[in-house]
Amino acid sequence: MLYIVGLGLGDERDITLRGLEAVKQCDMVYIEAYTSLLSFGLSSNGLSTLEKLYGRPVILADREMVEEKADEILSAARASDVAFLVVGDPFGATTHTDLVVRAKKLGIAVIVVHNASVMNAIGICGLQLYRYGETISIPFFTETWRPDSFYEKIQSNRNLGLHTLCLLDIRVKEPTLESLCRGKKQYEPPKFMTIKTAIGQLLEVEQTKGESVYSEDTLCVGFARLGSEDQIIVAGSMRELQLIDFGPPLHCLVITGNTHPVEEEMLDFYKIKRD
Amino acid sequence: MLYIVGLGLGDERDITLRGLEAVKQCDMVYIEAYTSLLSFGLSSNGLSTLEKLYGRPVILADREMVEEKADEILSAARASDVAFLVVGDPFGATTHTDLVVRAKKLGIAVIVVHNASVMNAIGICGLQLYRYGETISIPFFTETWRPDSFYEKIQSNRNLGLHTLCLLDIRVKEPTLESLCRGKKQYEPPKFMTIKTAIGQLLEVEQTKGESVYSEDTLCVGFARLGSEDQIIVAGSMRELQLIDFGPPLHCLVITGNTHPVEEEMLDFYKIKRD
Numbered sequence: 379m380l381y382i383v384g385l386g387l388g389d390e391r392d393i394t395l396r397g398l399e400a401v402k403q404c405d406m407v408y409i410e411a412y413t414s415l416l417s418f419g420l421s422s423n424g425l426s427t428l429e430k431l432y433g434r435p436v437i438l439a440d441r442e443m444v445e446e447k448a449d450e451i452l453s454a455a456r457a458s459d460v461a462f463l464v465v466g467d468p469f470g471a472t473t474h475t476d477l478v479v480r481a482k483k484l485g486i487a488v489i490v491v492h493n494a495s496v497m498n499a500i501g502i503c504g505l506q507l508y509r510y511g512e513t514i515s516i517p518f519f520t521e522t523w524r525p526d527s528f529y530e531k532i533q534s535n536r537n538l539g540l541h542t543l544c545l546l547d548i549r550v551k552e553p554t555l556e557s558l559c560r561g562k563k564q565y566e567p568p569k570f571m572t573i574k575t576a577i578g579q580l581l582e583v584e585q586t587k588g589e590s591v592y593s594e595d596t597l598c599v600g601f602a603r604l605g606s607e608d609q610i611i612v613a614g615s616m617r618e619l620q621l622i623d624f625g626p627p628l629h630c631l632v633i634t635g636n637t638h639p640v641e642e643e644m645l646d647f648y649k650i651k652r653d
Numbered sequence: 654m655l656y657i658v659g660l661g662l663g664d665e666r667d668i669t670l671r672g673l674e675a676v677k678q679c680d681m682v683y684i685e686a687y688t689s690l691l692s693f694g695l696s697s698n699g700l701s702t703l704e705k706l707y708g709r710p711v712i713l714a715d716r717e718m719v720e721e722k723a724d725e726i727l728s729a730a731r732a733s734d735v736a737f738l739v740v741g742d743p744f745g746a747t748t749h750t751d752l753v754v755r756a757k758k759l760g761i762a763v764i765v766v767h768n769a770s771v772m773n774a775i776g777i778c779g780l781q782l783y784r785y786g787e788t789i790s791i792p793f794f795t796e797t798w799r800p801d802s803f804y805e806k807i808q809s810n811r812n813l814g815l816h817t818l819c820l821l822d823i824r825v826k827e828p829t830l831e832s833l834c835r836g837k838k839q840y841e842p843p844k845f846m847t848i849k850t851a852i853g854q855l856l857e858v859e860q861t862k863g864e865s866v867y868s869e870d871t872l873c874v875g876f877a878r879l880g881s882e883d884q885i886i887v888a889g890s891m892r893e894l895q896l897i898d899f900g901p902p903l904h905c906l907v908i909t910g911n912t913h914p915v916e917e918e919m920l921d922f923y924k925i926k927r928d
Contacts, residue, residue, distance in 0.1 A: 387767060391671040394661060394768070398670065467769060469776025475919050479779075482922050490777055492662060492769035492880050493669070494742060497782050499767045501744025504754075507772050508790070512815055513783035538809050540787055605767050644750050647757050 380455040380481045382468040384493030385409075387605025390431050397491040401432045405458040408439040408451055410465070410474070411550065428463075436463070448477055455486050470495025496604055496630055500543060503599045503611055504644025505632060511535030513543045516576050516631075518569070526583045532633060533591045539636035544580075546571035546629050570627040573600040577616045577631070592616070592633060599632040599648065600624055613648040622650075655730040655756045657743040659768030660684075662880025665706050672766040676707045680733040683714040683726055685740070685749070686825065703738075711738070715825075723752055730761050745770025771879055771905055775818060778874045778886055779919025780907060786810030788818045791851050791906075793844070801858045807908060808866045814911035819855075821846035821904050845902040848875040852891045852906070867891070867908060874907040874923065875899055888923040897925075 381400045386392025393401070401407055409428070428436050439451065439462070454460045468474055468490050481488050501507045512535060514528040528544070535542045549569040557564035577598075584592060594617040602610040602624035610624050619631075637645065656675045661667025668676070676682055684703070703711050714726065714737070729735045743749055743765050756763050776782045787810060789803040803819070810817045824844040832839035852873075859867060869892040877885040877899035885899050894906075912920065 384769065386669060386671075388671065391674065392669050392767075394667050394669050395673065396661075396663065396666040399666065467773045467776065470773050470782060475779055475781075475915055479915075479918050479922075492667075492774045492777075494659070494767035494769060495773045495776075495782075498742045498745055498770045498773045501742065501770075502765055502767075504750055506750075507745065507770075508788035508818075508820070510788075511786055512813065513785075515783070534813050538787065543783075545783070640750055640754075643754050647754075 379459045380452070380477075380486050380488045381459065381461040381491065382474060382478065382488060383461055383463050383491040384467040384470070384495070385463055385465050386493040387466055387496065387499055388607065390427050392493065392605065393431075394491060394493060397493065398432070400489070400491055401434065401461045401463070403459060404434065404461040406437065406454050407432060407434045407461045407463065408437045409463040411438050411440040448480060451477070452481055452484060452486065455481060456484065467493050467495035467497075470497050494605060496545070496601075496628075497543070499605050500599075500601060500630070500632060502604075503601070503613065503632065503648055504641050505541050505599065505634065505637070506641060509540055509635065509638075509641075510543055511538060511540035511635070513545060515545045516547060516571065516579060518547045518549065518571060518575075519579055519582075524583075526587070529583050529587055529589075529591060533589065536591060536633070536635050541635045542633040544576060544631040544633065546573070546576050546631065548628065571629065573602070573622070573624050573629045573631050574620050576629070577620045580633075581616065597634045597637070597645075599634070599645070601630050601632070602626070603628065604630065611648050612650060613645045614650050618650055654734045655727070655752075655761050655763045656734065656736040656766065657749060657753065657763060658736055658738050658766040659742040659745070659770070660738055660740050661768040662741055662771065662774055663882065665702050667768065667880065668706075669766060669768060672768065673707070675764070675766055676709065676736045676738070678734060679709065679736040681712065681729050682707060682709045682736045682738065683712045684738040686713050686715040723755055726752070727756055727759060727761065730756060731759065742768050742770035742772075745772050769880060771820070771876075771903075772818070774880050775874075775876060775905070775907060777879075778876070778888065778907065778923055779916050780816050780874065780909065780912070781916060784814075784816055784910065784913075784916075786813060786815035786817055786910070788820060790820045791822060791846065791854060793822045793824065793846060793850075794854055794857075799858075801862070804858050804862055804864075804866060808864065811866060811908070811910050816910045817908040819851060819906040819908065821848070821851050821906065823903065846904065848877070848897070848899050848904045848906050849895050851904070852895045855908075856891065872909045872912070872920075874909070874920070876905050876907070877901070878903065879905065886923050887925060888920045889925050893925055 383397040514531050554564050595615050599613045600619045658672040787806050789806050870890050874888045875894045
């Protein structure tokens with residue numbers, strides 16, 4: 379049996395009773411490391427907090443393990459009960475469809491324990507979830523790679539009056555170019571995109587394309603560490619949000635579409651107040 | 654202090670540890686009754702299950718109480734710690750923005766405890782959450798009231814290749830027309846829309862409008878009791894899904910847009926198999 383258990387967004391106390399029950403009865407417990415290191419602030423220290431709560435050792439399944447070594451997880455799940463822990467919801471922003479598909483093909487029963495994900499927790503800012511269009515991802519621009527397909531998606535959303543959730547790039551355990559050439563893997567330090575960088579890239583693309591999809595004056599909402607006790611949520615123009623230090627990861631950004639009065643009333647609580 | 658605590662989708666075990674901790678320390682605990690009666694299968698019996706878990710009496714805050722008598726909840730929250738429990742996530746499909754806005758205006762601190770909502774749990778079918786467009790609501794048609802503004806929204810979504818989540822109408826504690834005339838309230842029995850009814854209404858609107866936004870052959874996914882142990886998820890054409898008895902509430906429906914191979918692979922597990 380393979381349990382895919384969502385851990386929610388804040389810390390170890392965001393697991394559900396159902397999830398905890400499942401984890402406690404599993405023979406092996408893996409945790410995905412894509413985003414968990416950043417969002418749960420998991421050092422080796424954080425991992426032991428989880429192990430204490432679960433009464434089980436927790437194996438960090440880093441990116442290579444999940445993508446290349448899923449066989450290990452799956453053969454364990456064939457013989458016994460295995461939990462695979464995922465920050466947020468198992469099918470939220472980061473999806474684990476591939477692992478589930480492979481398990482099902484092998485005839486392994488899969489049980490999903492849902493939890494909050496960034497895709498629904500952003501509702502806290504007052505913008506109604508049913509008034510969002512397509513979600514976009516903003517990747518780190520490099521000298522030579524500056525993909526801007528998100529621009530048209532924001533345009534479509536805003537033409538329909540809809541809000542746009544922007545998921546910001548996270549780079550964990552990226553092999554260095556040098557190490558790839560030498561055939562021996564060394565990794566770049568973890569890197570996450572800040573709201574400031576995201577807005578910088580958005581405005582650069584607007585300047586290149588010039589179709590006035592948004593501007594420095596467009597009302598946005600910036601979220602840092604959403605769902606944690608020290609979360610920061612600020613509503614303001616792109617220009618205003620660019621000046622704010624949102625602190626440690628993870629960050630995400632919402633570009634508003636047309637807002638309704640009830641949405642505006644709630645957004646007001648998050649606006650930068652001037653004297 | 655006002656805690657707004659999401660309960661998740663299945664049963665009492667879907668509360669998070671953080672949520673349970675908050676509820677246990679509150680002096681008064683309210684639960685919203687809009688959808689909870691249906692989705693948690695809460696009879697008076699179900700309520701006592703919650704009370705046992707929380708070690709607190711739970712007050713059912715029905716629709717009239719939340720909308721008209723929020724003052725009671727808010728003045729309690731001014732003087733002590735009050736929990737307001739919400740099925741799903743506090744800002745999911747049913748929003749509680751109004752209560753939060755009123756609390757904040759009174760200077761009452763509000764703490765939100767997130768959980769899974771139908772808006773992210775639908776990810777389990779394999780259609781990627783970031784490829785959904787605007788969410789629509791399908792209301793019960795009556796003889797004289799057949800609003801069809803959802804049609805254009807589905808059209809916009811499908812033109813962009815995006816999926817559409819359809820939330821289906823729930824009517825709990827609707828005053829009867831007769832009772833409204835007499836000035837003494839009596840209520841209609843609770844009523845929830847099935848997938849079959851929703852598809853019937855969708856096809857009727859398509860026939861009237863005739864713009865070929867979708868048809869009987871359009872691939873959809875039907876969900877019943879999502880997140881519960883007896884959930885049913887079936888992928889098939891509108892024609893196929895109309896023939897299926899999905900059983901008790903709640904139901905919702907997804908109309909697919911363009912699907913990617915990885916989405917299709919997962920959807921296949923939910924398709925009606927023929928010999």
